């Protein structure tokens with residue numbers, strides 16, 4: 616059977632992708648950030664996942680005000696890096712896992728979560744920057760990726776609790792797939808940042824670190840936090856953090872099938888562009 620062995624959480628910022636692509640990772644501004652991911656890249660080499668179920672948000676790249684799916688699962692065989700205005704990032708194409716994705720869609724929709732099925736989608740920095748941070752700059756990504764896009768751009772966006780419950784349904788779906796696969800689930804985006812308006816530049820280190828503490832120790836309680844707190848404390852784009860609750864909801868302790876996950880790595884750094892970068896790796900025991 617397929618197994619979720621670990622969950623990974625990381626912020627995404629377009630400038631991180633640009634720093635990598637332009638060879639700036641050793642510059643004084645960027646070096647401390649990338650150092651926080653050295654452990655993660657070594658860890659991934661040892662873990663060798665077959666599939667990453669990657670929860671991310673599209674930034675009006677594949678979707679727009681024309682069409683706003685709350686939850687969209689990628690069932691395609693392949694996804695191209697998107698052109699976000701400066702040309703597509705020079706990173707490999709992303710290979711999907713259509714059979715597992717279709718199985719998850721079947722199971723999760725039967726569990727009463729309405730997913731949009733996406734057979735063609737270009738993937739923006741929300742997906743490619745986390746891949747770069749965790750896998751570096753390979754010729755090919757070392758595993759298959761199922762993109763799972765969440766609307767956190769246009770209100771109404773899903774609640775933390777909805778995301779957490781969905782994570783449980785995704786776990787059930789993955790662990791009922793009849794093939795031995797090592798699957799990781801990633802929750803991406805966040806942490807505190809606001810890109811617009813009078814509060815542009817907002818960062819809240821204390822709130823972010825408390826979010827990390829609670830994500831580890833009391834995710835069900837954390838899932839009750841309403842949107843208004845994310846926006847007030849972590850800025851308008853801080854709402855991206857609800858996506859981390861999907862990955863956390865898919866861990867064994869939430870389902871009652873295992874003990875609390877092991878914290879393999881935790882990192883926090885301010886700033887990357889306008890964003891507080893948080894990163895966590897949790898292993899199912």
Ligand code: DHB
Pocket residue numbers: 627628629630674805808810852887888889890
């Ligand atoms: C930045 C952060 C984001 O999450 C994003 O989607 C775009 C830009 C930034 O800090 O520059």
Ligand code: FE
Pocket residue numbers: 627674741804805852855
């Ligand atoms: Fe973003």
